[in-house]
Amino acid sequence: MEGSIRCSANYIPLSPISFLERSAIVYRDRPSVVYGSIIYTWRETLERCTRLASALSQLGISRGDVVAALAPNIPAMYELHFGVPMAGAVLCTLNVRHDSQMVSVLLKHSDAKFIFVDYQLFHVAKGAFDILSKTRTKLPVLVLIPESDQSSPELCNPISGNLEYESLLGRGKLDFEIRRPKDEWDPISLNYTSGTTSSPKGVIYSHRGAYLNSFAAVLLNEMPSMPVYLWCVPMFHCNGWCLTWAVAAQGGTNICQRNVTAKGIFSCISQHKVTHMGGAPTVLNMIVNAPENERRPLPGKVIVMTGGAPPPAQVLFKMEELGFNVTHSYGLTETYGPGTVCSWKPEWDSLPRVEQAKIKSRQGLQHLGMEELDVKDPVTMKSVPSDAKTMGEVMFRGNTVMNGYLKDHQATRDAFKGGWFHSGDLGVKHPDGYIELKDRSKDIIISGGENISTIEVESVLFSHPDILEAAIVGRPDEYWGETPCAFVKLKDGCKTGREEIIKFCKDRLPHYMAPRTVVFEDLPKTSTGKVQKFVLREKAKAMGSLTKNTISKL
Known part of the structure; x- marks a missing residue:
């Protein structure tokens, strides 16, 4: 427009570096890092x-x-x-x-x-x-x-x-x-x-994406000035979901800890009056299952952002009971960490708390730093109907999507096909517009032509009072192609057997979705708390195909 001029007076490249420079003046003598x-x-x-x-x-x-x-x-x-x-x-x-x-x-x-x-x-x-x-x-x-x-x-x-x-x-x-x-x-x-x-x-x-996603992180976490943030999210993972820069923007205090344990979390919250923290669902699971002698009363409401995997509704419900206010976000490394948030609506306040927890476990909508979020057919690129049933691929578009993959032009082009970032995650869209993740495209189990969401089966397993951790993968099956195989870790002192777990699932799911195999062992995880399903898939594959004879022997 005539009269406009871009110069150093009105245009400076965005960078989170500026957050530190400002906080060093505004919050000069306030604690920045505690270790x-x-x-x-x-x-x-x-x-x-x-x-x-x-x-x-x-x-x-x-x-x-x-x-x-x-x-x-x-x-x-x-x-x-x-x-x-x-x-x-x-x-x-x-x-x-x-x-x-x-x-x-x-x-x-x-x-x-x-x-x-x-x-x-x-x-x-x-x-x-x-x-x-x-x-x-x-x-x-x-x-x-x-x-x-x-x-x-x-x-x-x-x-x-x-x-x-x-x-x-x-x-x-x-x-x-x-x-x-x-x-x-x-x-x-x-x-x-x-x-x-x-x-x-x-x-x-x-720099631009990091700047914008840092502001989004402040909003996602409802961070006022001078928050006290407890580091449970690894800083190496998506730069700590961009909270390394976000905490600086608000002049907060970073409570650093070398190792993450339930005892350490409760101790830090009590000692430093922590107001905010984050962590994968495995961290939340660690908190809700902490023994009484390791727990400490919360000095106030602690806002927790979780992501990395869909949190089981039962875990969210127990976190709320302990006094934590959990916000569920979803994203990938390619979206600077969090790309969505399940924003709460007042009309949900009247629902039973268990139902509220289920709603909170959805992935929600794009945050204010992300332009668009959709669930699309990856072939036609058409949006799926908002019926909570039709599955498609979750896709993003906006300024907080990566620049690309280093030295891999083909992978970058594939990821941005059709002008959207393809997440590789499968989900549905609810009538209210909120999305819900159903599975990774590689994790979905196709049994006898039926699509089985491992996330749905895992959610049921997590509601069993004796189960601490659970993961579902497909195991080869001579008749059905593949069937659900459950890898389960029980809580200390519990001795629930295979048949009881299978019956528990059949009572709450269509029978074809219930696991036919149950393996009791510790689950392999990445350092960010994600279960390494590719390891479990190999284990299930090594067991061989299920037949009527093998089922009777299990």
Whole structure:
């Protein structure tokens, strides 16, 4: 329009870096990070991140270079989320459960120039370096993160050129000129998918997407200024669902913990008066099943955002009874973590609490940072009817969808086919417009021509009073093609048998949906709490096909 002009006065590329700079002024002396006896203020966090960015620049890090991190939820991991992009670099946070082989693959694929490693994971990094050294002459520079502020010189010798975190910060200058993105679409981080369905892919996040999704996270979590956030979501997972940046936007306090346990959660909530936290349904399950001697009274209502897998209604109901207010969100690595929210409606207040919990377990609608959400036929790209029955693929479109997959143009094109991001998740749309996830496309069980949602069967299993954890996969069946196979972990002291569990399911589901096989064992999980169904599918496959004879012997 005539008279408009875009210049530095009215246009600056969006970046969550600005959150830290503002909070260092507004919330200057308020605690930013708490970890055991260590407490930093927002002024100190800005100074430490500035020094980190300066030191990286001095050591040759340039715009677009990748800096990796292998660490749990500790202060250094939080600081890396600002210090690395302030140097113009791209942060690549690695799953702490990866072994040396996988870390070597990801370091090579990402071309990481540096890797920051927690002292407890040093052996994993060293193993990765041993593997890389066989094919590469130039290895990433390793920066060792000791526990707290204690140096660990005995660990600094095995790899030539090793650096130590606090010493590195000491090299940095406070007058370093922060490198803001030239374009808000520039990458800020690289997140590898969990690899639960295939080989991990490198998902590229932009400064713009991170900025917008951080604001969305503030709204999703109903965060006022100065919240107290307890870190149970791994910071390496979708950059902590973008809450690493979101908490800074509100001048909150980050309560860091190295290990997540029910006892630790209740203790932190009580000690620090936690107002917000997040976690996968497995974390919620851990909380509701905590023994009485580990529980503490909540100092107030604690808002919890859960996601990663559809939470069983029974678990949501028990969380509410304990005093937690649970908000259910759904998304993927490719959507910066949360992409939807199940927003509560006043008319649901009059429903029975069990029914309310079932409604809350739905995935809901796109949040305010995401433009569109739909359930479509992936072939015709037409929307499915809002009948709560017709299944289609869940698809997203908006500014908080990834830039693409690193070095994989074909996978990126496939993911964006038809102008929408294809999630690979199957769901239905309810008459009120809310979506409900039914399964991953690879997890759906087709038995005798009938589609069986493993999520529905798992929800019934979770309602059994003796079952702690459960997962359903398909097992080959000579007659039906495949039938549900339940992997179950019972609560301590419970001895419920196979026949009782099958009957329990048949009493609550169509008989064809009830499991025909029940296996009692611990469930394999990723570090973000997702059950590794590909592992269970292989186990079910190895059992061989079900026949009438094998059923009678089970």
